[in-house]
Amino acid sequence: MLKDEMPLFQAFHIRSARLHAHMVSRFKQKEDKRGRVMRVGRLVPFTVSELRLWLLEKLGGKPDGSARCIYCNTLIFADTLCVDHSVPVSRGGEIGFSNLEVCCDRCNRMKGSLTGVEFKALQIALGDMLRAGTLHPDGFAEIQKRLAGQAAIFRRFAPNKPKPESTGLLVDTPVQQKLLVHKLPREF
Numbered sequence: 001m002l003k004d005e006m007p008l009f010q011a012f013h014i015r016s017a018r019l020h021a022h023m024v025s026r027f028k029q030k031e032d033k034r035g036r037v038m039r040v041g042r043l044v045p046f047t048v049s050e051l052r053l054w055l056l057e058k059l060g061g062k063p064d065g066s067a068r069c070i071y072c073n074t075l076i077f078a079d080t081l082c083v084d085h086s087v088p089v090s091r092g093g094e095i096g097f098s099n100l101e102v103c104c105d106r107c108n109r110m111k112g113s114l115t116g117v118e119f120k121a122l123q124i125a126l127g128d129m130l131r132a133g134t135l136h137p138d139g140f141a142e143i144q145k146r147l148a149g150q151a152a153i154f155r156r157f158a159p160n161k162p163k164p165e166s167t168g169l170l171v172d173t174p175v176q177q178k179l180l181v182h183k184l185p186r187e188f
Helices: 008-026 048-058 105-111 116-132 137-148 174-183
Strands: 037-039 066-068 075-077 081-085 100-104
Touching: 008 048, 008 081, 048 081, 048 100, 075 100, 081 105, 100 105, 105 116, 105 137, 116 137
Parallel strands: none
Antiparallel strands: 066 075, 081 100
16 A cells, blocks of 8 residues: 555555546557557546546545545545546546546446446345345355456466476377377287
8 A cells, every 4th residue: 555655645646646647548549550540539638636636625625634435435545545437438427527436446346337326226235135134145245256356266277297208209299199009000
């Protein structure tokens, strides 16, 4: 975390600059190798300074202030906050401040391309199912993990197998040896 390494006001300036730079790169025009436009770019309608003023307002007027996640009500600080589009841009949402919310990283990842209203309704429905007993607490935790992207199954690679010893034949791979053995006449 940035706040462990530096004061929060410095972390605020670094984090806000990163957030703005990420938005600018995310919405820039994308072209293929031939120069054909694959995605039309959109300009971020605010500067870093304007983003900082907006964030300051959300943090109670101070860079070392705090805010609450719009979705889970968790306390967040300048170095841990995320900026989320309430209506995702991919679904027609605006890029500007009128569509932005401050949330925690976990909720931002879980929400994905849902709208803020859809995400809140999903969380309420899951909570209702948990309270009614139709969803086991382990199932609830599993759904939350999957929504957060933490239950990804990573492919495990087999440890390096030692190369088979040479058989003295001109072929060394097991497949080639198998083919060769089948073609050799059997001795009775």
